[in-house]
Ligand SMILES: NC(=O)c1ccc[n+]([C@@H]2O[C@H](COP(=O)([O-])OP(=O)(O)OC[C@H]3O[C@@H](n4cnc5c(N)ncnc54)[C@H](O)[C@@H]3O)[C@@H](O)[C@H]2O)c1
């Protein structure tokens with residue numbers, strides 16, 4: 001496949017290495033305003049966006065206009081998600097966003113949903129989420145922590161939202177910590193006076209995120225519509 005990297009930072013470089021090892025060609029590396037690049041002559045099969053929150057919307061929608069399918073891992077731009085999916089359908093293009101592309105986190109998501117379902121009637125337990133990432137991360141809380149909160153809210157009628165650092169009784173608190181070089185650690189805890197139940201995922205490197213993004217791009221090629229990582233991994237879950 002011919003791949004365009006929209007964002008060529010820590011993740012862009014990790015994706016490049018894995019994509020080349022899997023036989024793909026990187027035909028474009030975008031590091032600034034996408035309008036500075038010519039997308040038309042490159043016959044791009046898929047774009048993979050790991051850029052910055054304020055660039056993601058323009059990158060994604062520009063790719064759609066050039067009939068290029070987009071895999072997006074950039075977090076912190078989701079206020080525009082509905083607009084993006086509408087435009088994807090209007091342009092007859094293809095789009096796949098995941099807050100976290102690693103297989104391990106996608107297994108963790110399924111565990112989180114199952115645990116939330118089991119805990120929803122147990123009022124003695126208070127739920128909270130903690131995420132830890134490297135100090136260069138621009139957004140807080142992480143996209144993954146938001147996904148975890150949304151999964152719990154979908155299962156538990158007593159929870160209506162989440163908040164960073166504190167929460168009302170009907171909300172889930174998310175605590176975001178920044179520590180040098182941490183690739184990404186997420187913990188969901190249920191605490192009562194008697195005990196604590198915890199599930200945790202700790203990434204050891206960026207390799208899992210990058211591999212998942214390349215697999216998603218391979219899967220998305222020649223498809224039309226809006227998809228999630230659950231579609232890619234449907235044979236597993
Ligand atoms: N979904 C996942 O699995 C996953 C995993 C890791 C990181 N992320 C997310 O991916 C994003 C990138 O993470 P990173 O660690 O590579 O960050 P990074 O800061 O290392 O890289 C971002 C790059 O984007 C570039 N950039 C700036 N403006 C741009 C523009 N207009 N168009 C394209 N690129 C532009 C910057 O020059 C920088 O090199 C973040 O939002 C992060 O939260 C998601």
Ligand SMILES: O=C(O)C1=N[C@H](C(=O)O)CCC1
Pocket residue numbers: 075099100133134137138141142143144145183184
């Ligand atoms: O390094 C980052 O930034 C990460 N961002 C994603 C998030 O916000 O959940 C995934 C984990 C790494």
